[in-house]
Amino acid sequence: MLDKIAQIYGVDPAHFKQLLKLDKTVASRAKGDKNGSAIFSYGLVCCFHVILGLPVAFILLFRLLDAPVDGFDYAIIGLSYTMVMTAFLSYSRLEFILNPIDYLVLAHTPVSSRTFFLAKLTRLLASTAVMSSCLNLLPAITGYWTAERSPLFPVVYLGVSVIAGFFSVGVLTVITGYVTKLHTYEKLRSISKYSELAFPVLFPFVYLVVPRLLPELKIVSDKLIPFLTAFYLLPNSWFAGMVAFGLGDVHYRFLILTAVAILAMLLLVVGPLRSVAKGYSRFLTSLLESRKTQKPQLKLRASLVSRVFERRETRVGADLVFAYLRRDRRTQLRVFSAVGTPVIFLAILFQDNPVWDWIGKPFTIWLALGVSAIFFFGCSTMVSSFLGQIRYSDHWKAKWIFQCAPLTVPHALWRGTLATTLIYIVLPYTILLLTLATIFWRGLWGMFYLLPGLSALLVYAVCYPKPNSGLPLSEEFIQSGWNLEQLWLLIRFICTQLIFGVVLAIQFVMYKLGVGLYIGCYAFIVIGGILIFIHNFNKKQLGEVHV
């Protein structure tokens, strides 16, 4: 059957099968090497995605307990989340197609670019199917308690969510593919690079923020009923319609939405996706071109961070990370696309009216704790994403340089990385929120609200676990999955949020017991945090080891 499909698309079935087999072998060996067992690693990936589905399952369940919701409304909320998450999680995996590292190995072989494209796309869709299924497992189960109480709901919802996931990935591939085509034009290369970085941030806005604006729109549109149909322009409602239709509701509305969903999928495959595939050979050729820019004058410029430090290892770490952040496209994609996530969450948070009500008021304990919490959550997510990703690099084998070098304090290199994080993530974020807070609350109140969060954040950053090697950019990034270390970092991140929640609760209790106690507690948290940060940052770790 695989042969027939391959022939229809004009690809070589033998090559296609070989490429799939090669991808599978390479991926499973890489996973096996990291974790000892490929099956264990696949299990981890599935568990992680099931956990990611947990928040939406809870949200939907609470909504069901609050008031009966029909399958269509339930599916809109669930599928919006799914499509966003699938797009987000697939973004780094688009490298399968748009930055295939193995192409340089296979470029001289008689494998056609179309075969190569289809093999890569198949792999991407296979991982999307697994990811979507896991992500939607819990929401599919809780969906049984929708108004219809249909036992078919989990099956139908799960099936449609996989198709919706394919659609998301298809759209993402097409848009990114078109943007990447600009790589063939030298002058537009930097524009395309930044477009790629901005894309993961913009994409969720379309799916998440726009539907949240619709209830506001609905008030206006009560008088303009036809205007409501604007809602149906979004793909999440097409697929939600498909769920309703699958459950046996043959209302014309759902029939149309289902037809639109199928049509959109077909158009995507025969139109833009095919066009990307056709131009793929030109794109792959551009990967092989060496890009030489001659600047004859030598002027070595140390990064801002590195000048602050006397220790050479720290300066090396800071400069290396800085250079990679500035130039290496893959590093930028991994680090900055992950950093975009909290921006979205904050944007969604500020959609809610209660937040604006808080902002409008003078000092309340809820405001003080809320601002600290928002600051800490947003920035700790970014710091985690940054430090979690900066340990990887495609040039990780170059770590022999550090192994050969006479490093008196090997971990000072990681300290340089940490310093880069503080300068490029924490500092701008703090300045931004401090400016906003000063505008909202005038004078020093803004700073008062932010300081506990900042203090806790500095402790979080300085205590963030180093990679096993203790070196930046010195671990191999496995494109297709998660390892135990990443799962551990996620658990640690969740625990940190809980601990900070406890710190806030203590502040609340102190406030209730007396303002004096609250101020004492506040000062203890702020000063204590800063002292811990300074102590840990300057801590010496002497001794030579085989790094």
Added chain:
Amino acid sequence: MIRVSHLTKKYGTSIAVDDISFEVPAGEIVGYLGPNGAGKSTTLKMLVGLVEPTAGDISVAGCDAATDLLELKKRVGYVTENAQLFESLTLAEHLQLMGRLYHVEESLIHKKILEFARLFDMAPNTKQKISSFSQGMRQKLLIMSALLHNPDVLLFDEPFTNLDVTTVTLMKTMLQRLAETGKTVLYCTHILEVAETLCPRIMIINKGKLIADASVEELQKMTSQTELAQIFAQLTDTASGIDQKTEDAVRIVMGGADA
């Protein structure tokens, strides 16, 4: 100088380096030869601290590898064939990184980068990313990196691979001059012509064992052969059946074409 005593490296049950001992005094260039997989690179990796020996003692420039690895690393310049580099760095940034890691004075780093770049005809490439370099340019960069901190001992693992003739000539004369100033050079290669002209003393390793350690003249007497290639083939037993292997190779290639 380099002093190696009963050095052994085992990977599971396989023995990469089997109880080898040798000494290289200061100011000497020694060729370290052997067929593929003989254990040459493993020996060099142990000398530079990249691989931990299973047994044996290593002393380089008076520093014991077991107790004073850090000081040992400072005294060594290491060049390896096709080494991986941080490709997003420019030539100048890479050398700056190496200079800092080896504690070279900041002002000296800048000066040396400019001078080395000029010496190796890479002055226009100093601001160019390593990812756009040819193999030869990368090899030049590795040589520059190894020499930047003025090491006492140079460990070269196939250093001239991919280099153009001019650079090879420059390197050969430069190594001889450096040896005259008292630097120790352990030169690991497959290119026997270079070893013959550059190294007064040759060590041959085969299947992890050191099978010869003598001057070229002594090896000629020992084997009754005149050329190093013949000496090497005889000692490592790689010449036997070469005619038959050639015939087999042609047959396999032609058979493959028929199929």
